[in-house]
Amino acid sequence: MTKKVDDFDSANEVQSNWLKWNVVGEDKFVGTLIAKRSMKSSIPGKEGEMVNVYDFKVSYGLFHVTDDDKKVVPEPVTIEDGEIYSVGGTKIIDRQMTNIKIGQIIGLKYTETVPSKTKGFAPAKIIKVFLQKNDDGSLKMDEEFLAERNSPEDGYDQM
Numbered sequence: 001m002t003k004k005v006d007d008f009d010s011a012n013e014v015q016s017n018w019l020k021w022n023v024v025g026e027d028k029f030v031g032t033l034i035a036k037r038s039m040k041s042s043i044p045g046k047e048g049e050m051v052n053v054y055d056f057k058v059s060y061g062l063f064h065v066t067d068d069d070k071k072v073v074p075e076p077v078t079i080e081d082g083e084i085y086s087v088g089g090t091k092i093i094d095r096q097m098t099n100i101k102i103g104q105i106i107g108l109k110y111t112e113t114v115p116s117k118t119k120g121f122a123p124a125k126i127i128k129v130f131l132q133k134n135d136d137g138s139l140k141m142d143e144e145f146l147a148e149r150n151s152p153e154d155g156y157d158q159m
Contacts, residue, residue: 017085021110021125022064022072028109029061029079030132032142033100034149052089054097057082057145059105087127096129103149105132105140 006012021027035055040048062076079085087093087108100106107130113123132140 017083019085019087019108020063020065021127022066023076024110024112026076026110027063028107029056029058029063029085030105030107031056031058031061031085032105032145033097033102034084034145035102036097052094052097054087054089054093056085056087057142058085090125090127092124093127093129100129101141103141103146105142106130107132 019027019029033054034057037053037055038050039053041051043051058079059081061079063079064072064074064076066072089097093108109128109130110125111128112126114126115123134140
């Protein structure tokens with residue numbers, strides 16, 4: 001007799017992978033930009049505002065999470081090659097991402113924290129975008145991703 005499988009068991013639920021920025025200089029990754037989209041914010045004080053979201057197929061990277069007490073967990077999360085992660089846009093990230101193309105390989109790194117200009121608000125986390133270049137100085141593009149994206153059975157929306 002075959003055991004009945006519950007297709008909707010919580011173990012089968014797809015989890016969203018949102019990159020967290022918690023440790024200056026250590027939280028970073030390199031990956032391919034696979035999508036740019038907008039969604040309504042759920043951040044307190046900004047609920048309903050439209051924010052940019054950038055989806056990446058990550059080559060390598062790591063970041064730190066916080067525990068239930070909002071303390072940074074010392075052991076970083078290592079991102080495996082090919083995993084998909086989302087990064088929420090900020091004014092700084094959005095400005096840097098303006099000229100980045102779908103399929104381009106870039107790096108993002110949490111480089112510093114600056115005090116908020118508004119009293120009572122959290123400090124601003126400065127995330128910098130780093131271009132990845134080939135030996136000849138040209139921008140690195142993920143040719144494999146772009147070829148898959150342009151095939152009719154790729155599964156990617158034409159962006």
